[in-house]
Amino acid sequence: MPDVLVIRGGEVVDPNGRHRADVVVEGDTVVAVGPAEPPAGARVLDAGGCIVSPGLVDLHAHLRQPGREEAETVESGSRGAALGGFTAVCAMPNTTPAIDSASVVRDVIELGRTALCEVRPAGAITMDRAGDRLAPMAEMAALGVTWFTDDGDGVQDNGLMRRALEYARPLGVTLAQHCEDAALAGGGAMHEGEWSARLGLSGQPREAEEVMVMRDLALCRMVGGRVHFQHLSTAGSVELVRRARAEGLPVSCEVTAHHLTLTDATCAGYDPVFKVNPPLRTDDDVAAVRCGLADGTIDAIATDHAPHAPESKELPFDEAPPGMLGLETALAVLLTELDLPIERLLEAMSWRPARLGGFDRHGGAVEPGAPANLCVIDPAATWVVDGAAMASRSRNTPYQGRRLTGRVRHTVFEGEPVVVDAEACR
Amino acid sequence: MKHLLAVDDLGSDGVTELMTLTDRFVEVGERSIPKVPALRGRTVATVFFESSTRTRLSFEAAAKRLSADTMSFSAAGSSLSKGESVRDTVETLGAMGVDLMVVRHGSAGVPWQVAQWVDASVVNGGDGWHEHPTQGLLDAYTLLQARFERAGDHPSLAGERIGLVGDIKHSRVARSDVAAFTALGAEVTLVAPPTLLPPSTTAWPVEVAHDLDEVLPKLDVVALLRIQQERMREALLPSMREYTLRYGLTAERLRRLDEHVIVMHPGPVNRGVELDAEVMDHPGTVITRQVTNGVAVRMAVLFLLLGSGITDA
Amino acid sequence: MAPPYGGVFVERIQVMDADQVSRALTRIAHEVLERNKGTDGLVVVGLQTGGVPLARRLVELLAEHAPDEPEVPVGVLDVALHRDDIGLRPVLPEAVTDLPDDIDGAIVVLVDDVLFTGRTIRAALDALTSFGRPRAVQLAVMVDRGHRELPIRPDYVGKNLPTRRDEVVDVSLTAVRLGEMRK
Numbered sequence: 001m002p003d004v005l006v007i008r009g010g011e012v013v014d015p016n017g018r019h020r021a022d023v024v025v026e027g028d029t030v031v032a033v034g035p036a037e038p039p040a041g042a043r044v045l046d047a048g049g050c051i052v053s054p055g056l057v058d059l060h061a062h063l064r065q066p067g068r069e070e071a072e073t074v075e076s077g078s079r080g081a082a083l084g085g086f087t088a089v090c091a092m093p094n095t096t097p098a099i100d101s102a103s104v105v106r107d108v109i110e111l112g113r114t115a116l117c118e119v120r121p122a123g124a125i126t127m128d129r130a131g132d133r134l135a136p137m138a139e140m141a142a143l144g145v146t147w148f149t150d151d152g153d154g155v156q157d158n159g160l161m162r163r164a165l166e167y168a169r170p171l172g173v174t175l176a177q178h179c180e181d182a183a184l185a186g187g188g189a190m191h192e193g194e195w196s197a198r199l200g201l202s203g204q205p206r207e208a209e210e211v212m213v214m215r216d217l218a219l220c221r222m223v224g225g226r227v228h229f230q231h232l233s234t235a236g237s238v239e240l241v242r243r244a245r246a247e248g249l250p251v252s253c254e255v256t257a258h259h260l261t262l263t264d265a266t267c268a269g270y271d272p273v274f275k276v277n278p279p280l281r282t283d284d285d286v287a288a289v290r291c292g293l294a295d296g297t298i299d300a301i302a303t304d305h306a307p308h309a310p311e312s313k314e315l316p317f318d319e320a321p322p323g324m325l326g327l328e329t330a331l332a333v334l335l336t337e338l339d340l341p342i343e344r345l346l347e348a349m350s351w352r353p354a355r356l357g358g359f360d361r362h363g364g365a366v367e368p369g370a371p372a373n374l375c376v377i378d379p380a381a382t383w384v385v386d387g388a389a390m391a392s393r394s395r396n397t398p399y400q401g402r403r404l405t406g407r408v409r410h411t412v413f414e415g416e417p418v419v420v421d422a423e424a425c426r
Numbered sequence: 427m428k429h430l431l432a433v434d435d436l437g438s439d440g441v442t443e444l445m446t447l448t449d450r451f452v453e454v455g456e457r458s459i460p461k462v463p464a465l466r467g468r469t470v471a472t473v474f475f476e477s478s479t480r481t482r483l484s485f486e487a488a489a490k491r492l493s494a495d496t497m498s499f500s501a502a503g504s505s506l507s508k509g510e511s512v513r514d515t516v517e518t519l520g521a522m523g524v525d526l527m528v529v530r531h532g533s534a535g536v537p538w539q540v541a542q543w544v545d546a547s548v549v550n551g552g553d554g555w556h557e558h559p560t561q562g563l564l565d566a567y568t569l570l571q572a573r574f575e576r577a578g579d580h581p582s583l584a585g586e587r588i589g590l591v592g593d594i595k596h597s598r599v600a601r602s603d604v605a606a607f608t609a610l611g612a613e614v615t616l617v618a619p620p621t622l623l624p625p626s627t628t629a630w631p632v633e634v635a636h637d638l639d640e641v642l643p644k645l646d647v648v649a650l651l652r653i654q655q656e657r658m659r660e661a662l663l664p665s666m667r668e669y670t671l672r673y674g675l676t677a678e679r680l681r682r683l684d685e686h687v688i689v690m691h692p693g694p695v696n697r698g699v700e701l702d703a704e705v706m707d708h709p710g711t712v713i714t715r716q717v718t719n720g721v722a723v724r725m726a727v728l729f730l731l732l733g734s735g736i737t738d739a
Numbered sequence: 740m741a742p743p744y745g746g747v748f749v750e751r752i753q754v755m756d757a758d759q760v761s762r763a764l765t766r767i768a769h770e771v772l773e774r775n776k777g778t779d780g781l782v783v784v785g786l787q788t789g790g791v792p793l794a795r796r797l798v799e800l801l802a803e804h805a806p807d808e809p810e811v812p813v814g815v816l817d818v819a820l821h822r823d824d825i826g827l828r829p830v831l832p833e834a835v836t837d838l839p840d841d842i843d844g845a846i847v848v849l850v851d852d853v854l855f856t857g858r859t860i861r862a863a864l865d866a867l868t869s870f871g872r873p874r875a876v877q878l879a880v881m882v883d884r885g886h887r888e889l890p891i892r893p894d895y896v897g898k899n900l901p902t903r904r905d906e907v908v909d910v911s912l913t914a915v916r917l918g919e920m921r922k
Contacts, residue, residue: 196625197630200534200601201534201554201556271539314513316512316534316536317535318554453835457869459868459870462866463821463865
């Protein structure tokens, strides 16, 4: 007799709409949605005043394993994901070794077996992400990899990117791009503009990102194939995608929670916690990405969760590695700061990314027969962000000390409650 | 005031007060025993992750003339031993009872980070491209001295038209100079090719020009900045010769300068590049005075932070 | 930076009027001449800020009463940087130090308005060593108000005035007044 779990008293919000309902789960499947009397022996999760949604899906997280376990592991990363309401995460391939072969893919899949959420590795586009030769995408795709990226870097060579798109097209996979032209970016430590001039730091102009967006759009037009733009940060990039979509190109894109809420002014104190690629931009860019999210140009919100051990984030600003934590705070920060209807927010954090990434067991309607990958969100709960208290092995959160309104109360992964009352169960 | 990380920390009033205070220390420097007991019992450490003999010696002289004890840390070359971070170094010094650290580092922002990690006062001795506040202040003092012999009770550079010439983008001296000169009311014009200007100067209280010859007749002060070889490699300048042609204070340009025009340079000078040797003989050249004043200005800064007994009321 | 004592001087009683101050200074001038057998080697140094006008007046009187003697150089000395109680009396930027070039071998007559704990004079002696090595240092004050904390004694005194510790003595060329500081 499989375990019965009842999520009681909440309001279900899913791709079909919203309605008050209890959700009954047996094993790893939703069996009933509607008023329910919990059978004897059933576990009950209280969802009074809460929203019950398909679990969130993150298309972009760095779990650091294999190679940088001091910063994060698949397990600790998945715990943070679950606490943030995610039931599926796409793990970026800039590990050591890079995820550029079937064997490393298998390793990460194996590590994911005991995780608190689904962990699907993304594969590199080029061998060792070096940008020289194509990686064996077919071999990796055969193991279930649907998402390929050299993230951490963009593919610089135009000819190589063309070949990659051509090769990938019949595999039905998506090539995701970290848009950063290395020559224009020039190793800049923050956004190039008024603030970088004032702070005496090298900067990356918007064009370093936009030039690669333009190139990939041109190649997509030329070759076809599915292209996804990762962590877009500039007004220009959003506009480029908007026009490409109007044209009918099969492109998608994501934005991070931090690019929706923080600007380059935060670098004023030289705290490397605010150093990230692409860099935090200006108020105008933040306004433009918010606009892009509201009007549907931007498909998904991803976290680009990038843990770094504390010692490395204490280096001088220009030497410190870029990246910030995101899994545990993304939803809450956006609930607190964005003026967006929750359906649109959840669409961008759950159902759209699930479809884009091919996560079939996630982001679907909450109805009988659906896989039980759910999160319960309390939109009124307040809490204070504390990096030291997070599940992550690292603590580089840019929201340290902020009081947020909105919190994941429970997360159910394949029918198992992995987070109950905002605490991980294992 | 606990730290001096940027000239703006002093505010406009603070800059004028510091100029007046520097007069006192110039006088001390002229005594046969140029020493006062004001900082006796305090320890000042120079913590230099980027080498610079002149600035370090200047701070040490300033500290010693105030009767403070000095300690000096300098990282050999640019590599600290693996595992010994900036934080480790300054925390160790703090634990040894250092009252004030002068921090110089090749990366902008390090003095701000250090100020978070230690209880000691922190003076920015130069952070990457960003600021070198004591240099900006000593340049301002040198100008006051050249015009009025001393800062006096109401120091002001109002009406002075100052041209800052050279690699502004990578110059911490330029940023500090702009802050100090404008705090005293001067009009500042940046003169540089577009590749050597910061990406945005709209928020700065300055004018910008690309043609030195056009601006030169309208200047009361020409402040030259050092140009480094690396800039050629970074494709910011085609050649040193071209730089000198367009932005160097050549003998020919020198001849066009009125006698009242002051010429400055933070040093060390690349003779033949930023300026020709004859410039050193121009009556308005104050380059050596800049060095002398450096000690007095740094004494004033150390005294203000550690010895004046004036707390933030 | 705040004024030295913070607050406003409120007079309780005038102890000397202009005439009395003038006569005291004249007497001191005569005593200086007698003790030092003229003005040879003398340097008069007024302590900032109260001793400065007195020092200048003293030098005028020395010239008046010994017209055949060499002119006496006068200087001003601020001891703020030498005080051992730094922080109790902030540095006044306008109080400069300007001494005649050479005090080696000179007889320095320090002039101050009020002698109290003696710490200012100790600081002045310390400061003088930065400038050279006088043959001797003598001290002239308009008012000795007692309460010494160091073994310092004046050579020339205008008036001995017993005071309470909390009282304040205000000296100028036109009057000596006793009172208190009120915020």
